[in-house]
Amino acid sequence: MSDRTDDSPGFDAGHFRTVLGHFPTGVTIVSGMSDGKPVGFTIGSFTSVSLDPPLVGFLPQLDSATWEAMAGAGSFCVNILSDQQSDLCWKFAKSGTEDTRFDGVEWHPAPSGSPIINRAVAWIDCTVESVHTMGDHYFVLGRVGALDADADHDGRPPQPLVFFKGQIGGFDSEG
Ligand SMILES: Cc1cc2nc3c(=O)[nH]c(=O)nc-3n(C[C@H](O)[C@H](O)[C@H](O)COP(=O)(O)O)c2cc1C
Secondary structure, eight states: OHHHOOOOOOOOOOHHHHHHHOOOOOOOOEEEEEEEEEEEEESSSEEEETTTTTEEOOOOOOHHHHHHHTTTTTTEEHHHHHHEOOOHHHTTTTTTTTTTTTTOOOOOOOOOOOETTTTOEEEEEEEEEEEETTTEEEEEEEEEEEEEEOOOOOOOOOOOOOEEEEEEEEOOOOO
């Protein structure tokens, strides 16, 4: 295994980003509360970690203003975005807009109090189990307290948004 870092001669950060961008991910908004107000950011590094106990995780940048704002509450909710929510993907990824991201966004509180965004494909409500520093990111491990998919239960399950090579799109099933 190579232990090369960004400072190592020959390490090309752009190439790293390009190659890793070939791994398609879903798109989530990780949400929380800060001083009674909803906050959140676009996160692609969401992952399922453990079934028993039920654990999930995600990786915010060390200098993330949003993570700093929501960390104190000790809880977060992962909202898996639908292909009808591409506007939210970009809105919640814009730096310096932390205070206004939820303007015009319909949401209701999860059991932890963190926002569930209406019409998300699924939501996973968590309490923070532990936070680990890993390179230039934290790994936030969450214990799942409540979750649901197709939360409207209207018989029209939303389709997920997919991120691939810097672009977003829908998902076509081939069975
Ligand atoms: C599709 C997509 C996935 C992203 N995934 C992550 C991620 O996993 N971790 C992260 O720190 N930032 C991720 N970002 C970038 C953050 O959304 C962006 O830096 C945001 O401005 C952070 O908010 P903050 O500046 O308020 O902390 C992603 C952006 C996009 C568009």
